[in-house]
Amino acid sequence: MKTTYTFFTWFFLFLVTCGNILAQETTTAEKTFNVDYETFELDNGLKVIFHVDRSDPVVAVALTSHVGSAREKEGRTGFAHLFEHLLFLESENLGKGGLDKLSARVGGSGANGSTSRDRTNYYQTVPKDALEKMIWAEADKLGYFINTVTEPVLAKEKQVVKNEKRQSVDNRPYGHTLYVIDKNLYPEDHPYNWQVIGSLEDLQNATLQDVKDFYNRWYVPNNVILTIAGDFDKAQAKVWVKKYFGEIPRGPEVSPLEKKPSNLQDSKRLYYEDNFARLPELTIAWPSVPSYHEDSYALEVLANYLSEGKNAPFYQELVAKQKLTPNVEMFNYTSELAGQFLLQIRAYDGVDLDSVYGAVQKTFEKFEKEGISEKDLKRIKAGQETSFYNSLSSVLGKGFQLAQYEIFAKDPGMINKEVGKILAVTAEDVMRVYEKYIKGEEFVATSFVPKDQKELALENSVEADVEEEQIVMGAEEEVNPDQEVSYERTASSFDRTIEPPYGATPEIKVPDIWQTKLASGLEVFGISNSEVPLVQFSLEMDGGLLFEDTTKTGVSNLLANLMTKGTAKRTPKELEEAIELLGAEISVNASDEKIVLRGSTLAKNYTETMALVKEILLQPRWDKEEFELAKQQVVSRIQQEKASPNSIASNEFKKLLYGKDNILAYNNLGTEASLEKITLQDLKDYYNNYLTPQLTSFLVVGDISKEKAVAPVKEIAANWKVKKVKLPKLSIPAAPKESKVFFYDVPGAKQSVFMFGYPALAETDPDFYPATIMNYRLGGGGFASQLTQELREGKGYxxxxxxxxxxxxxxxxxxxxxxxxxxxxxxxxxxxxxILEKYPESFNEQDLEVTKGFMIKSNARKFETMSSKLEMLRSISDYGWKKDYVKKQEETVKNITVPQIQALARKYVDPGKMYYLIVGDAETQLERIGQLGFGAPVLLNPEE
Structure with a gap:
């Protein structure tokens, strides 16, 4: 899905594209790990970066333009992102659907893109035999695109982007926070004053001439980088790049923008009563430094040290001692021209944010006295090293990092050099940047509080100015992007309408899988792979919510939470420190059917990491204080879910599917009432009665041999008591005999959330995989699916x-x-x-050809990442499938016919036998939904 990055996603983007690169940290990494690359430049200014990686028969291709929202003009905010959307729709030689249709045919990961303040990128991973096709297609976007953008196309895509803004900002709790921060942190003439996604009014006002001007100014070879990473022949790829990109004319010169700090003169405090918020949230932003500034490395360590984990000063003061919040988040968010250092705290229900701010100041005062220890520096850097390797575990990740360095550091080789900068950070540096950028410095603070609770905002705050869209029926015009419009074709020295042929068919590399069953019944499945010096593992214990009582739900989730909060031998702080010093991550999560302990570690530290896993699993601490804190944190999550239309839809739909007597109808977090009943003894009883190696599997992938991987698992199994436990048999819910419509009212909702469906198939059912094949063209194939093509691309809904x-x-x-x-x-x-009614009859041979093309060719990408290999092991473990199940699925795809697909569609996607759930604004939408023809909608929350 074409995306922009807003709020938390912005921070995530920063962390994965900047922070992880900075995370090369140890001398071991410098000596043993190196990303080879080659660069060259065409006469028209196009910069090209190659990285060869033959571990999988795939190639990632990325086109990155050095333009984002910072290059926009006042009154045309959001334009860079709108343009990103447009570039996917059509080009002169690919035709309508452009890269999306090509992606489906060649088995690609799906054409995608993202826009930031400073750059826009377009990317995809494809089987290696489709490389020339991708180079041809990317060149078509860069040089043979703009004539295909017409008034109807522009009108429709405006609707899509506005829907994105409603979904990611307007209809989400705290969605306007970054808008308020940036409006007040940066002056009006600063390019970071507005959001990447822009305003609804500006988007609507964008003209066709604006589009053409933007394209001609910024989408020129001398402002673009092409990155190709994966299994390919460099000499041949150079020939193709020169052929397809070489004759695109150079554009006007692009001058670099000067660094421009926010220059905040006075602190500002603002509040906003958020329609979707149920808890008060404080965000503080201090002016910081641009990307790759010499102080950015120490600021990254400062943010990590102060906020992450139980050893963090903010955790100790605000979470453990004063119990004001379940967690504290801090980010050093850098961009090309400036940066901002952010602190964010979502407090518990009813907490006055002045008390939160006071606790923040108290924590800062303590830090000023104590600073950061060498031991803390060491554990933070160990974690950064692991994060760095994780960021490079795919060819696309390597390609992204190389382009990032080329644009913002002017040197892709920084991917192998920057380790020295992070290694050089000292405790004195961390204190120095704190005193320079945080202590006593001006800031912007926002208090986002629930409706009618402005008394919880920081003292002396003024109301923030936020644009709220009104729900007006008929406000959006119907658009028809498919109407015929002629345009002049761009001249070329050869016929670009001829799609290049496939290269040699890649040999699908199904990983070698080993497995063993221990005497206790615990099964171990593994894949040895030395691409990066990491190991990822997953200890999967059947049960989860299944073993719970419907009157006391939430036990397994609390148990999972408590398992990493210390051991019999270590306090919670000591356990966390031991994990981090190894550069490892260990987490435990509960789901409807499992409790899963996941981990990631440097390969050299696997044995030591597994020793900690053994402690966590077999020597629980049962810390009373941590138990009460965990309950409080879960209650906070439940309260937040009540404000989220997406969470409401998920929780309500489960009730419709399973009915009140089935445990799977319940949220595994529990309810506020059930959590009040749960005691620490309930967790002990669950642990003693249900966790057993007999119902457990261990999955492991990475740079490790079978012998070394299994040895510590044997230790665990040998000391883990076997219990005779059987999973409960649940009644199988029946599909409704006729459709019924349900509505959940969220007053003022800017979007309606749809969940339509019914209880269907187990994955072990013989029809499950054929039904998945059938669904590809309906709604499972992204932009290749009818639902996307008609509701998004056709209507802009x-x-x-x-x-x-x-x-x-x-x-x-x-x-x-x-x-x-x-x-x-x-x-x-x-x-x-x-669409559902017509699908069985409309599905034809062309649909089948596209489906088969994607599902067969995409197997080349199926096992590239460590997580995808773990998922393969999970399927084999859970369902008892053979190791070559992928090949058997491929045969199913090859042999399936149109009549079979049509029969599956009639059987499994009958629109007359579904639950239709809509979560939205009842005042304007409830009555109209009754026109669906399934009777009057049932209002699920009439008294709220």
Whole structure:
């Protein structure tokens, strides 16, 4: 899905594209790990970076333009991101659908892109035989695109982008926070004063001439980098790059923007009563430094030290001691021209943010006295080293990092050099940057509070100015992007309408899988792979919510939470420190059907990491204080879910699917009432009665041999008591005999969230995989699917929609999920219904060809990353499949026919036998939804 980055996602982007690169940290990494690359430049200024990696038969291709929202003009905010969307739709020689259709045919990962303040990128990973096709397609976007943008196309894509803004900002709790921060941190003439996604008004006002001017100014070879990473022949690729890109004319010279700090003169305090918030949230932003500034490395360590983990000063004061919040987040968020250092704290219900601010100041005072220890520096750097390797575990990740360095550091070789900078950070540096950028410095603080609770905001705060869209029926014009419009074709020295041929068919590399079953019943599955010096593992214990009582839900989730909060031998702080000093991560999570302990570590530290796993699993601490804190944190999460339309939809739909007597109808977090009943003894009883090696599997992938991987697991199994435990048999929910519509009212919702579906198939059902094949063209194939093509590309009703089957060893749902703009809720739902009705008869040979092309060719990408290899092991473990199940699935795809697909569609996607759930604004939409033809909608929350 074409995306922009806003708020938390912005921070994540920073962390993975900047922070992880900075994380090369140890001398071992410098000596043993190196990313080889080659660069060259065409006569027209196009910079090209090659990185060869033959570990998998795939190639990642990325086109990165050095333009983002910082290059926009006042009154045309959001334009760089709007343009990113447009570039996917069509080009002169690819035709309508452009890269999306090509991606489906060649088995690609899906054409995608993102926009930031400073750059826009377009990327995809494809089987290696499609490389020339991708180079041809990317060149077509850069040099043979703009004539295909017409008024109808622009009008429709405006609707899509506005839906994205509603989904990611307007209809989300705290969604406007970064808007308020940046409006007040940067002056009006600063290019970071506005958001990447822009304003709805500016998006609507964008003209076709604006599009053409923007393209001609910024989308020129001398402002673009092409990155190719993966299994390919460099000499041949150079020939193709020169052929397809070489004759695109150079554009006007692009002058670099000067660094421009925020220059904040006075601190500002602002508040906003958020329609979707249920808890008060404080965010503080201090002016910081641009990317790759010499102080950015120490600021990154400062943020990590102060906020992350139980040893963090903020955790100790605000979470453990004063119990004001479940967690504290801090980021050093850098961009090309300036940076901002952010602290964010979502407090518990009813907490006055002045008390939070006071605790922050108290923590800073303590830090000023104590500073950071050498031991803390060491554990932070160990974690950064692991994060760095994780960021390079795919060819796309390597390509991204190389382009990032080329644009913002003017040297892709920084990927192998920057380790020295992070290593050079000292305790004195951390204190120095704190005193320079934080202590006593001006800041912007925002208090986002629930409606009618402005008394919780910081003292002396003024109301923030936030643009709120009103729900107006008929406000958006219907658009028809498919109407015929002629345009002049761009001249070329050869016929670009001829799609290049495939290269040699890549040999699918199914990883070698080893497995062993221990005497206790615990099974071990593994894949040895030395691409990066990491090991990832997963200890999967069957059960989860399944063993719980419907009157006391939430036990397994609390147990999972408590398992990493110390051991019998170590306090919570000591355990966390021991994990981090190894550069490892260990987490435990509960789901509906499992409790899973996951881990990642440097390969050299695997044995030591597994010794800690053994402690966590077999020597629980049962810390009473941590138990009470965990309950408080879960209650806070439940309260937040009550404000999120997406969470509401998920929780309510489970009730419709399973009914009140089935444990799977319940949220595994529990409820506020059930959590009040749960005692520490309940967790002990669950642990003693249900956790057993007999119902456990261990999955491991990475730079390790079978013998070394299994040895510590044997230690665990030998000391873990076997219990005779059977998973409970649950009644299988029946699909409704006729469709029924349900509505959950969220007053003022800017979007309606759809969940349509019914209880369907287990993944072990013989029809499950064929049904998945059938669903590809319906809603499982992204931009190749009818739901996306008609609701997003055809009507502009939504930012995204998908359908899927979600089974396990038990039947799971068939589900259609989307968020649509409020004022067309009925029209969108009716269109979904119409597509479902027509799908069995409309599916044809061309649809089958596209489906087969994607599902067969995409197998080349199936095992590239460590996580994808773990997922393969999980399927074999959970479902008892043979190691070559992928080849058997491939045969199913090859042999399936149109009549078989049509029969599956009639059987499994009948629109007359589904639950239709809409979460939205009842005042404007409830009555209209009744027109669907399934009777009057049932309002699920009439008294709220």
């Amino acid at each position: 939504t930012y995204g929609i998908r359908s899927y089957f979600a089974g396990s060893t038990r039947p799971g749902p068939f589900l259609i999920y989307s968020g649509v703009r409020s004022n067309i809720s009925y029209e969108a739902a009716d269109l979904v219904k119409e």
